[in-house]
Amino acid sequence: xxxxxxxxxxxxxxxxxxxxxxxxxxxxxxxxxxxxxxxxxxxxxxxxxxxxxxxxxxxxxxxxxxxxxxxxxxxxxxxxxxxxxxxxxxxxxxxxxxxxxxxxxxxxx
Amino acid sequence: xxxxxxxxxxxxxxxxxxxxxxxxxxxxxxxxxxxxxxxxxxxxxxxxxxxxxxxxxxxxxxxxxxxxxxxxxxxxxxxxxxxxxxxxxxxxxxxxxxxxxxxxxxxxxxxxxxxxxxxxxxxxxxxxxxxxxxxxxxxxxxxxxxxxxxxxxxxxxxxxx
Numbered sequence: 539x540x541x542x543x544x545x546x547x548x549x550x551x552x553x554x555x556x557x558x559x560x561x562x563x564x565x566x567x568x569x570x571x572x573x574x575x576x577x578x579x580x581x582x583x584x585x586x587x588x589x590x591x592x593x594x595x596x597x598x599x600x601x602x603x604x605x606x607x608x609x610x611x612x613x614x615x616x617x618x619x620x621x622x623x624x625x626x627x628x629x630x631x632x633x634x635x636x637x638x639x640x641x642x643x644x645x646x647x
Numbered sequence: 648x649x650x651x652x653x654x655x656x657x658x659x660x661x662x663x664x665x666x667x668x669x670x671x672x673x674x675x676x677x678x679x680x681x682x683x684x685x686x687x688x689x690x691x692x693x694x695x696x697x698x699x700x701x702x703x704x705x706x707x708x709x710x711x712x713x714x715x716x717x718x719x720x721x722x723x724x725x726x727x728x729x730x731x732x733x734x735x736x737x738x739x740x741x742x743x744x745x746x747x748x749x750x751x752x753x754x755x756x757x758x759x760x761x762x763x764x765x766x767x768x769x770x771x772x773x774x775x776x777x778x779x780x781x782x783x784x785x786x787x788x789x790x791x792x793x794x795x796x797x798x799x800x801x802x803x804x805x806x807x808x
Binding site: 558559571573594597598599600601602603604605606607608609610612613614615616617618619621 | 766
């Protein structure tokens with residue numbers, strides 16, 4: 539897996555103050571488990587995303603630890619409260635220096 | 648005469664024994680998919696590691712996975728925990744533990760009072776028909792658990808490529 543890959547987040551662009559909004563984040567990643575073998579009996583080394591964090595105006599609102607049990611191209615859907623206008627930033631970090639960051643703007647009225 | 652008689656019975660008996668043993672073996676292979684117990688102690692160990700010496704209560708945690716899945720490679724898993732999610736009473740984390748995967752931990756999600764709802768959806772790998780556990784850790788130090796059973800017809804994780 540390369541050092542980074544395509545990732546994306548979806549969140550509503552506008553929200554009412556104190557409403558609960560849904561955020562969807564997806565990353566393109568093989569999530570190689572480390573339990574598979576090639577035909578000639580070599581073990582394929584583990585290469586997965588280990589950590590997902592979501593910061594809302596620089597405050598951490600959600601975090602998740604991943605293990606090989608997460609499927610390829612991980613998708614994660616979670617919620618947060620729209621407190622103020624600003625940016626929502628999602629970050630994926632994984633093996634072999636993998637890192638990907640996505641930002642999305644939100645306007646709260 | 649008596650010697651001859653014994654000789655003629657014993658081969659028959661062993662053959663019968665052998666055949667019935669084969670039958671039992673055949674039957675047991677039918678029963679194993681439901682137990683899938685080989686990895687279960689590991690899962691219980693993983694749960695004990697999370698909980699420590701605290702007691703776990705049943706309830707409040709709702710784990711949703713399809714009861715029957717064709718391929719274990721991508722299974723949509725949703726977990727929701729009943730909680731007011733206020734700054735004084737909220738869900739700190741939820742741990743998803745599998746009974747039959749090569750590694751019992753699937754993922755751990757950490758919530759904050761700003762999460763609004765203690766709910767998360769993702770896609771997981773399941774190596775076999777099994778029971779999946781969700782252990783929720785509350786801000787007051789309590790632990791709650793829930794589980795879901797599923798049948799997997801094609802497993803994930805260990806296949807050759």
